[in-house]
Amino acid sequence: MSAFELIEILNSLLNNLKNRKNEHFINTEMEIIIDSIEEESYLVKKEFDINCQKFYDLCISYIQKWTLPNQALMVELNWFHLTNKNTVTWNNAKNTIKMISKYVKVNEDEYFDEFMAFINIFQDKFDDWTKNVISVEQKWVQIFNIFKEKDVNVLNLEMVVEFAFCLLGSNASIERVFSLITPTWTDVRNQMDTKTIECCLITKTYGLSCIEFYNEIIKNPTFLKKIHSTEKYKVSLDDKNKEK
Numbered sequence: 001m002s003a004f005e006l007i008e009i010l011n012s013l014l015n016n017l018k019n020r021k022n023e024h025f026i027n028t029e030m031e032i033i034i035d036s037i038e039e040e041s042y043l044v045k046k047e048f049d050i051n052c053q054k055f056y057d058l059c060i061s062y063i064q065k066w067t068l069p070n071q072a073l074m075v076e077l078n079w080f081h082l083t084n085k086n087t088v089t090w091n092n093a094k095n096t097i098k099m100i101s102k103y104v105k106v107n108e109d110e111y112f113d114e115f116m117a118f119i120n121i122f123q124d125k126f127d128d129w130t131k132n133v134i135s136v137e138q139k140w141v142q143i144f145n146i147f148k149e150k151d152v153n154v155l156n157l158e159m160v161v162e163f164a165f166c167l168l169g170s171n172a173s174i175e176r177v178f179s180l181i182t183p184t185w186t187d188v189r190n191q192m193d194t195k196t197i198e199c200c201l202i203t204k205t206y207g208l209s210c211i212e213f214y215n216e217i218i219k220n221p222t223f224l225k226k227i228h229s230t231e232k233y234k235v236s237l238d239d240k241n242k243e244k
Contacts, residue, residue, distance in 0.1 A: 003167035021056035
């Protein structure tokens with residue numbers, strides 16, 4: 001999940017919590033349970049409502065503090081959802097490239113022309129997307145497919161969108177890599193270079209069963225020859241250059 005998709009989920013959660021707090025929401029099932037208490041049911045309901053308000057305040061405060069360091073990110077990437085015509089503007093798109101300029105080199109003149117062409121497609125597709133709910137990545141796929149069919153180059157827009165989708169919503173994937181590295185790169189096996197570790201992790205996460213892996217490598221005579229070779233493993237010059 002990308003960062004701007006997570007932002008949308010968090011905004012939706014905040015709105016739901018605020019609405020429940022403002023309306024003093026208690027579901028019917030809970031009201032029946034409270035009303036079934038014979039004595040002082042009114043006081044029980046009042047106390048329960050007070051505790052619910054505290055709970056909502058705590059949740060809202062926690063989410064707001066948690067997202068505070070990324071408030072700028074939340075604002076600048078909001079238009080990527082393509083769910084609100086008011087947010088899909090050149091001003092917002094321009095602010096985005098200001099934010100990512102240190103990471104991605106964008107030709108702003110070309111980007112402007114590409115964005116204006118994108119706006120026309122977006123406005124044509126918006127009503128259809130409103131009727132038929134589809135994911136944000138599917139929307140962008142449709143847009144870029146239209147550009148491809150018309151043989152229109154939108155390299156700068158593609159780079160900006162790719163960057164937005166590459167921003168992870170959490171560090172779970174990174175933590176997963178560390179978990180895989182730990183049993184592989186031990187105190188005993190600490191002489192392996194990073195390229196070897198990378199190859200070990202790729203092998204572990206290859207996604208094929210033993211039978212599928214066997215059937216895959218049996219088709220590759222060059223690979224099999226290297227496996228059966230008595231030569232010691234050596235890092236090639238190409239591998240060293242890649243690491244540099």
